[in-house]
Amino acid sequence: MTDVTEQHVLAALATISDTDRGGDVVERGMISGLVVKQGNVGFAVEVDPREGAAKEPLRKACEEAVHRIPGVTSVTAVLTAHREPPAAPRAAAPGAPASGQRAAGTGPEGLPGIADIIAVASGKGGVGKSTTSVNLALALSALGHSVGLLDADIYGPSIPRMMGISGRPSSPDGERMLPMKNFGIECMSIGFLVEEDTPMIWRGPMVMSALEQMLRGVDWGNLDYLVVDLPPGTGDAQLTMAQRVPLSGAVIVSTPQDIALLDARKGLKMFEKVDVPVLGIIENMSYFLCPHCGERSDIFSHGGARDTAAELGCDFLGEIPLDIVIRETSDGGRPIVVSDPENAHAAAYRAIAGRVADAVVSGQGAAMAPKIIME
Numbered sequence: 484m485t486d487v488t489e490q491h492v493l494a495a496l497a498t499i500s501d502t503d504r505g506g507d508v509v510e511r512g513m514i515s516g517l518v519v520k521q522g523n524v525g526f527a528v529e530v531d532p533r534e535g536a537a538k539e540p541l542r543k544a545c546e547e548a549v550h551r552i553p554g555v556t557s558v559t560a561v562l563t564a565h566r567e568p569p570a571a572p573r574a575a576a577p578g579a580p581a582s583g584q585r586a587a588g589t590g591p592e593g594l595p596g597i598a599d600i601i602a603v604a605s606g607k608g609g610v611g612k613s614t615t616s617v618n619l620a621l622a623l624s625a626l627g628h629s630v631g632l633l634d635a636d637i638y639g640p641s642i643p644r645m646m647g648i649s650g651r652p653s654s655p656d657g658e659r660m661l662p663m664k665n666f667g668i669e670c671m672s673i674g675f676l677v678e679e680d681t682p683m684i685w686r687g688p689m690v691m692s693a694l695e696q697m698l699r700g701v702d703w704g705n706l707d708y709l710v711v712d713l714p715p716g717t718g719d720a721q722l723t724m725a726q727r728v729p730l731s732g733a734v735i736v737s738t739p740q741d742i743a744l745l746d747a748r749k750g751l752k753m754f755e756k757v758d759v760p761v762l763g764i765i766e767n768m769s770y771f772l773c774p775h776c777g778e779r780s781d782i783f784s785h786g787g788a789r790d791t792a793a794e795l796g797c798d799f800l801g802e803i804p805l806d807i808v809i810r811e812t813s814d815g816g817r818p819i820v821v822s823d824p825e826n827a828h829a830a831a832y833r834a835i836a837g838r839v840a841d842a843v844v845s846g847q848g849a850a851m852a853p854k855i856i857m858e
Contacts, residue, residue: 487554489519492526495548501541503534508545515563516689522556523678524549527563527689538562543657557651559676563692592728594698596705597631599731599843601762602724604754606746608715611767612736613641614813615803616712619734621820622829622836624667628707631662633697634672635724636714637690643674647816651675652701660701666821669704671697691723698728708840721750725757731843732762734800739766739787747788751795762842763798764788765835768805798842801835803828 497509508514508528517526528545530538539562546560594600603616613636620632634642643649646668652660652675662669673693703709711730714720724730733754737747751761766788771780782805792799803809809828812819820829 487519487522487524487552489517491552492517492519492524492549495552496526496545499541499544499548508541514545521678522554523559524555524557525559525677527561527692529563529688539658557677559673559693561689561692561696563688594703594709594728597703597709598707600709600711600728601839601843602711602713602721602730602733602754602759603736604713604721604733604750605715605736606748606750607742608639610715610736610738611803612715613645613712614809614818615734615736615765615767616710617642617645617813617818618809618820618829618832619836619839620668620708620710621666621818622832623708623710623840625820625824625833626836626840628840629705630667631669631671631703631706631709633709633711634670634674635694635697635711635720637673637693637720638714640672640674642670642672642712644816645813645818646670648675658700662701662703666818669706671701673697690720694720694723695727708843716750721753722757725754725759730759732760732839734762734839735764736767737764737788737791738768739781739784741784741787744787744791747791748795751797761797762839763800764792765800766802769802771805774807798838800838801831803831803835 493509493514496514497507500507501511501513504511513529515527515529518524526545526549528538528542530541542560542562546558549555549558549560601619603612603619605612613634616632620630624630632642632646634640643663646663646665648663648665648670650663652663652671654660660671662671663675664670711724713724733750735747735750737744747764751764754761766786768783769788770785771782772778773780788802789799806828808823808826809819812822815822819826820832823829
């Protein structure tokens with residue numbers, strides 16, 4: 484069988500016309516970010532931002548055309564639109580909300596059936612954020628809540644492996660996807676749509692469009708919580724989540740050492756700037772207990788996240804040790820909260836989940852409405 488190439492894909496896409504404007508999608512320069520690897524194809528269809536969802540049939544036609552190429556095993560096509568930068572803000576009228584505040588009745592549209600959306604973030608990679616997200620979602624479920632889990636890390640999706648899920652989501656109507664499910668958790672990830680070793684070489688607008696489709700193009704059902712595993716840093720994915728959906732709050736994950744805490748502070752400040760309350764900080768890899776002699780070692784220091792939380796005026800949610808069992812159960816697709824619920828580490832995750840739920844219920848996780856001052 485001949486290997487699929489970019490030329491094969493572009494030839495197939497050239498058969499699809501933009502009926503509104505004339506010409507095929509390749510001729511009009513509407514295809515970008517094309518990636519072809521071992522039969523897995525990904526690309527974006529760039530459209531006018533004013534047309535938006537009306538171009539969904541065009542995206543679907545492009546996807547189907549590429550699917551018909553012999554040797555293609557999967558296709559991921561997303562709509563993306565470049566928007567003009569917003570005009571500079573005008574001076575606020577007396578008594579009007581200050582810049583950054585949400586006026587009453589405004590803000591991002593919620594997701595039907597989902598009561599609260601919680602983002603799990605970190606300033607840098609390698610701090611165990613995805614492991615924390617998975618076990619936090621499972622711990623919330625163990626406390627009796629209905630929970631969903633969205634893997635928002637387009638470049639490095641890890642939820643499918645950690646949740647022990649394989650296969651592709653189904654779409655009964657050809658429009659909206661049904662989430663994958665395991666351990667009672669509804670899950671969605673770009674990892675379900677492409678092969679595990681397929682690199683996603685996408686620009687920011689494409690990432691934002693893919694996140695939008697995984698948020699609003701999925702039948703999540705009725706959930707108490709949707710836990711969102713964000714990629715590390717403070718980029719497009721974080722801004723998309725903060726601006727497109729009403730986040731009830733964010734949880735920051737950090738290790739205790741100074742360099743990780745420096746980046747965690749940046750993440751916290753970013754959420755403050757976009758009016759998303761920070762529910763608290765979790766110190767991951769907080770300490771290490773030798774499984775042979777029981778001696779404790781503070782490999783990455785200890786207590787830095789607690790001190791940072793106190794300094795910045797947010798809650799310290801708890802600490803999770805560096806332990807081989809947590810790593811093994813996560814890599815094996817049976818996270819410790821479900822594989823060994825009596826384990827002390829599983830209990831620690833449930834305690835953290837309880838504090839997160841309490842913070843949301845108490846109102847700490849709700850955006851504060853601006854005060855109206857009568858003069």
